């Protein structure tokens with residue numbers, strides 16, 4: 214499953230942005246406040262809308278008037294194009310689009326469409342096409358692969374005009390494209406790791422996936438140790454290679470029912486508890502846990518992975534992100550670090566800037582000067598520092 218394109222209108226600082234041909238890893242750079250976190254939040258917004266409804270998703274962000282681009286009065290629009298498999302011949306390009314507006318001061322779904330074309334010439338099938346809580350949905354999903362068959366549709370309604378049809382119609386559980394899109398959005402994950410949250414011991418409990426800020430790190434370590442020992446051992450090996458002195462990490466139960474992480478330094482007999490090991494040690498361990506998750510998130514967004522890490526580790530870390538993407542998880546990263554950028558291809562770099570308060574996104578590989586300089590052997594991070602990325606250094 215891979216997102217190929219994203220178009221957003223009137224969502225916070227995005228009056229209109231378009232990203233096409235998204236690679237498996239994309240890296241977003243730009244000054245503070247240019248919209249990197251906003252971009253990740255487009256997916257967070259959809260997830261909240263799917264979990265609850267559009268009204269709740271807006272409320273969490275201050276309400277419709279706070280979310281719509283300042284000075285605009287129309288509708289918020291999000292369009293995502295994706296393929297189920299990263300294979301152009303066998304997987305049709307599916308488009309999901311959502312338009313939200315105010316109706317009597319209440320946010321409603323003005324239009325929600327899920328469609329795709331069968332073959333190069335076929336008419337697109339609208340698997341669902343909804344306006345304000347009612348519309349048409351296809352009933353013969355099972356025959357969509359049969360190129361001769363015609364779509365059959367019926368009228369459907371959801372309980373209220375702020376509920377997504379994608380959520381409200383149980384029948385889409387059975388339909389592959391809609392179902393995998395739901396899963397992509399539901400299991401979207403943002404990692405914004407905070408060392409201070411991950412250090413303290415944890416109440417005993419159970420966690421398979423590292424949380425956004427990383428406060429359940431000890432529980433995930435214990436889960437991996439108990440259930441995926443070979444992967445856990447691989448993580449330890451990588452820790453030992455990358456962080457001088459760390460030879461082992463254990464998650465142990467304490468008498469008062471807590472889980473404690475202990476880091477063993479080969480030079481000393483007694484291990485250090487997480488509270489007393491270095492920031493970079495904790496952060497590297499957290500990323501290794503996140504990126505070795507046996508069930509990768511289909512879309513993982515990572516905020517500034519460079520914080521607290523020694524620059525010589527960035528190459529290895531970027532390789533980990535690439536491996537993760539190869540296993541089927543698409544990755545989006547925001548960074549302020551030229552050293553991280555040195556490990557990224559030009560075609561993977563998106564530059565954000567602002568013009569009169571509005572975000573502009575440019576692709577580094579569309580700048581001929583940058584393409585030439587990279588061909589001559591320059592590194593992206595070095596060119597960024599020299600001020601050669603368009604928009605970023607106007």
Ligand SMILES: Nc1ncnc2c1ncn2[C@@H]1O[C@H](COP(=O)(O)OP(=O)(O)OP(=O)(O)O)[C@@H](O)[C@H]1O
Pocket residue numbers: 224225226227243244245246247248249250251252278279280281282283570
């Ligand atoms: N409704 C809106 N209309 C226009 N601009 C908005 C709206 N809501 C928020 N903004 C602006 O969008 C910007 C959001 O920035 P965001 O947090 O995405 O930046 P960032 O690139 O992640 O920055 P940093 O590097 O500091 O993390 C802020 O400058 C904010 O003022």
Ligand SMILES: [Mg+2]
Pocket residue numbers: 249250251
């Ligand atoms: Mg940010």
